[in-house]
Amino acid sequence: MWCFFPRRRYIHSTLSLMKKLKGKSVAEQRWLMRQLRDPYVKASHAQNFRCRSAFKLLEIDDQFRLLQPGYSVVDCGAAPGAWSQVAVQRVNSSGTDAELPRGTVVGIDILNVPPLEGAHFLSCHDVTDPATHAKLLELLPGGRAHVILSDMAPNASGFREMDHDKLIVMCLSLIDLAEKILQPGGSLVCKYWDGIFVQKLQKKLLSVFSSVRTLKPNASRKDSAERFFLARMYRKPVK
Ligand SMILES: C[S@@+](CC[C@H](N)C(=O)[O-])C[C@H]1O[C@@H](n2cnc3c(N)ncnc32)[C@H](O)[C@@H]1O
Known part of the structure; x- marks a missing residue:
């Protein structure tokens, strides 16, 4: 499984991030990056808020x-x-x-x-x-x-x-x-x-x-x- 190999996991997440950012304006990219890094956004997904x-x-x-x-x-x-x-x-x-x-x-x-x-x-x-x-x-x-x-x-x-x-x-x-x-x-x-x-x-x-x-x-x-x-x-x- 990919998740046991940190290097592969890094490549996978970088590729998926690049996909998410593609075609977005600079402001949208900044907003998206902030959301992706935010621990409360992650926690709200995990806890179904x-x-x-x-x-x-x-x-x-x-x-x-x-x-x-x-x-x-x-x-x-x-x-x-x-x-x-x-x-x-x-x-x-x-x-x-x-x-x-x-x-x-x-x-x-x-x-x-x-x-x-x-x-x-x-x-x-x-x-x-x-x-x-x-x-x-x-x-x-x-x-x-x-x-x-x-x-x-x-x-x-x-x-x-x-x-x-x-x-x-x-x-x-x-x-x-x-x-x-x-x-x-x-x-x-x-x-x-x-x-x-x-x-x-x-x-x-x-x-x-x-x-x-x-x-x-x-x-x-x-x-x-x-x-x-x-x-x-x-x-x-x-x-
Ligand atoms: C920051 S959001 C609230 C998020 C919400 N507390 C939550 O946890 O899901 C602010 C909300 O205030 C609403 N709002 C703004 N003016 C309003 C008004 N006069 N009457 C009712 N809702 C209003 C907006 O439509 C928006 O959905």
Whole structure:
């Protein structure tokens, strides 16, 4: 077998890499090389996760234990579904462990999200749209979620400030969503891109959550402006 002969294996993998790179632009080749070298991409294939971002949520949840069996979770910007896969496992929403309470996972995306056992997806739905909020209220047990997750991101325009601004607006809309569906004491994890409006978002979060901290999981690429806020102990605003 070729795999017992390192030299042959090297030639085989070099040839297969050359085949993959053929006909690609320089930018595509760079992206492909990065993917092929990335340990999280390899691990996501090995563990059947839909993409490498699963490891960001696994890392956050291993540290903070947000996703408990029986919990209801809303996954905003769910496609292709890796965070939902993690949530399904952790809240036991497919009932894999009959001894534990069964949770609920609802994922939302403007794109189509392929089906996943244990999750309900609102594909082609905008998280910022009040009509989506109304559907969520119907799908969540008692109309309440214990955790809101958001790995949402707009299509990057390449203009850093503009993309940052857009994502902050999306994150701020999660505060309105929280008011409608998040349990008192619940948590929110939201991705943002670092920039000038971060403090505004943090301040808004601190007005309704008792604790807000910034996270940069190891699985988040070092050269990316991506960060996460973990906001805990939700307090419904008094009007
Ligand atoms: C980085 S991907 C999410 C990856 C996902 N967490 C996973 O693990 O598979 C960001 C997603 O946010 C979605 N998105 C962007 N704006 C949205 C919006 N307004 N409503 C819902 N989804 C949105 C995009 O379509 C995209 O699929």
